[in-house]
Amino acid sequence: MLNFLIAESEPPEARDRRRRSVGRSSGETYEALLERIAPGARTTRVTPADHGQDAVPPDGLDAYDAVFLTGSPLHLYDDTPECRRIITFMRSVFASGTPSFGSCAGLQVATVAAGGTVRSMGGRREAGFSRRIAPTDAGRGHPLLAGRPAAFDAPAIHTDEVASLPEEAVLLASNGVTTVQAAEIRSGPGIFWGVQYHPELSLFEVAAALRRQADDLIEHSLAQSDDDVEAHALLVEALHDEPGRRDLAWRLGLDDQVTDRGNRCREIGNFVEHLVLPTRSRRGRG
Template sequence: MRFLIAESETPEARSERRDSVGRSSGETYLAVLNRLAPDARCDRIMPADADAALPSDMALAGYDAVFLTGAPLHLYDETPETRRAIAFMRALFAAGTPSFGSCAGLQVATVAAGGSVRPNVRGREAAFARRIVPTEAGRAHPLLEGRPAAYDAPSIHTDEVERLPEGATLLAGNAVTLVQAAEIRFERGTFWGVQYHPEIGLDEVAGALRRQADGLIEAGLAHSEHDVEDYAQRIEALHREPGRRDLAWPLGLDAQVTDEHLRLAELRNFIAHRVAPTHALRR
């Protein structure tokens, strides 16, 4: 199989993420996909970069799947970066290649297909999205296979999907963010996406909190940088020893977050149910 990872972080955001956790969002996806599909060939591009050499529709059609990473893009702002990211997603829909995205990946696909994104109206969702509940359609959808009636997931975002495009299917939501998972069909393409981050480990959650400490304090989620650092350190301790219930319990977390196999459910399901059957037909 051939995978393409579309990393829409700006160069500045990419550098900040590497400084805090040692890898960019695309490099995180690359490591995860190498574990889930070790025989797959993975390429990586940066659609939002000004000097990005983007593949044509025909070249995109040569991939078995495209994965869109998270990124600090505000899709309601008209900037060169958002225009390039949306143009890439529209080319991907036109190519018909199966695609998956998390966080900003879901938002890019939403806007490219005619929906809208806005700042979170119920405040930040930081560190973890709590009590995500599949809709009736979501309970029957292969993207959420194996997920329980309610679950938590790594998540940190300041924007959310305001309106899904016509023809999209809402698959899950929670009290903070209405659209936590969705399927979007547009032109020749089908996109499966989530607002949360199944691909990131707890060390990356801690890094994200540290990078956004000022915003968390401004939002009233923490009183001081010391509070943010204390929370980040407790999350990191659980990352080092994920089997320790005494570390998980104070954070209110269970195996849906601490067990990597369970946490990666959506990515594994996408490859098994959406990508592998199409790849078999193309051989």
């Protein structure tokens, strides 16, 4: 039986807000997805950014086959207690040699923990979907992106990005907005695969994220009003309800890389198949 540890990077208030919005924290979203990708796997959620929480669970990181880091509104360039705690946790993950995966802020946490840097995107935004992500030469042959075409879209919403990858990292995918869309990061015995986008999100959750960040979208001229944001979110939500609606996909400029659930979460399935299971075998866990 696979044993997964899910590290919820978001602080308590963000978890509560997300639960009010979609009924799940980011960690609970990962938990539900992993139950589909690896039926029968055991999942444990921890909150290493929280005050008073042990960064490493009592059974130790070696007890887990993989660690997953969720998205978060934390800004990893801020020297706050929350950021320091989650970075310290990630360094422990690297030191343990346990394979790890992260999306959005999860990629940023791993970057900073291994010696890279993160920055604000300034006036740029990827809101709802990251468009025309293209694997690099290294990414085209990397198992993280196995099955992805030469260019694809993915759920995404973020205001920060990786500025510089650490040494021994490999850039796997980029687009015209954010250079580091996917990367492999190594530190000590640890290997991390991560993406700036959100393969774990359903379209329902994308619609909710747009609503939660409506003020920011208006401020950065991606929408003129709350009504504009709501109209766009309703289209995304309708496509969630009826993913076969070609008219909705056409209006949103999406194809089956986003509308098909298996394609949408491909990187997480690839991580389990191509890194977690072989590492588990080398560790003698069957």
